Amino acid sequence: MLGQLRLDYSSYSGIARPRKGASPLIGQVHFNFGEQAARLVFLAPESALSSNALVALLDHLSWxxxxxxxxxxxxxxDEDHPTFESFRHAGFSVYTRQNVWKLSLPETSAANGNGHWRPLHSIDQHSLQTLYHAVVPPLVQSAEAIDKRPxxxxxxxxxxxxxxxxxAINGPLGIYLQPVVHPNLRNPEEFLTSLLRQLPVVMGRPVYLAVRDYQSWFNGTANAMNGQSSTRRVLFVKHLARQQRVAVTSSLLKVLEQHGTEPTAPLARSQNGEKKEK
Known part of the structure; x- marks a missing residue:
């Protein structure tokens, strides 16, 4: 049996009961209006995740x-979580893996070579898209498409x-960083240290750095800075809309084919066979 808990329009919680008398399974998704992807927030309790109701609940949350x-x-x-196959049966597919590092703020400032950090502006959108499409694999782009949202x-x-x-995603429990870095970048430790000193960290909130598989060389940098790594994580995506190609006719070509060019002055044939305007 499926049920629901409505908190607000951006969040939705569903309930699945495997059988009468069994512990209910609860899951929540969150969707920001204007974005393309919703996110699974949690599944609970842990003891009920092995039931067959999980696939039904994931289908319900997808709907x-x-x-x-x-x-x-x-x-x-987590990569070794027992629900891995249940996600696959519910239509989810892996699009990348990552480690999340908990970092400490540097005690002293570091030289940062020829570069500098500044807040992102709207004028950076073109350069951001160029870098994003050059570094991030197409499979990840199709899942997250972060270049299509502010x-x-x-x-x-x-x-x-x-x-x-x-x-940078700020929350009461910490700051979550998702970097996209060109491989030509030199001195990654100085680069990361200077970034941490830009953050408005208050009240001792920790900083978390997500390192995706396609930028795995950053794991060594985080480790050298005495970061604490999480267990390896698997990122899933379920596509809810089917991509369909639609034929688009060229209206300009159609106009040119249907309407030929007509002379603006009458023509008369001369004695030698050449055409002359009257």
């Missing part, structure tokens, strides 16, 4: 996400060129 306008539903679990974070500029940007 509700689609009703709210989401094109995709994203989820994240980002709040920081841009790293070196010699007038955007070499990296970081999306």
């Amino acid at each position: 509700e996400s689609s009703n709210r306008g989401a094109f995709r539903l994203l989820a994240e679990i 980002l709040h974070g920081y841009a790293y500029i070196s010699e007038g060129e955007l070499l990296a940007f970081v999306e």
Whole structure:
């Protein structure tokens, strides 16, 4: 049996009961209006996740996400979590893996070479998209498409060129950083240290750095800075809309084919066979 808990339109909680007398399974999704992807927030309790009701609940949450306008539903679990196959059976597929590092603020400032950090501006959108499409694999782009929504974070500029940007998500329990960095970047430890000193960290909130598989070289940098790594995480996506190609005719070509060019003056044939205007 499926039920629901409505908190607000952006959040939806569903309840699944495997059988009469069994512990209910609860899941929640969150969707920000104007974005393309909803996110799975939690599944609970842990003891009920092995039941067959999990697949039904994931299908139900996917349906509700689609009703709210989401094109995709994203989820994240530990790589060795027992629910891995249940997500696969519910239509989810892996699009990347990552480690999340808990970092400490540097005690002293570090030299940052020729580059500097500054907040992201709207004028950075073109450079941001160029870097994003050059660094991030197409499979990840199709799942997250972060270049198609406003980002709040920081841009790293070196010699007038955007070499990296970081999306910064602030919350009461910490600051979550999602970087996209050009592989030509030098001195990654100085780069990361200078970024941490830009953050408005207050009341001792921790900083978390997400390092995706396609930028795995950043794991060594975080480790050298005495960061604490989480267990390896799997990122899932379920596409809720089917892509369909639609033929678009060229209206200009159609007009040219239907309407030929007519002479503006009458023509008369001369004695030698040439045409002359009257």
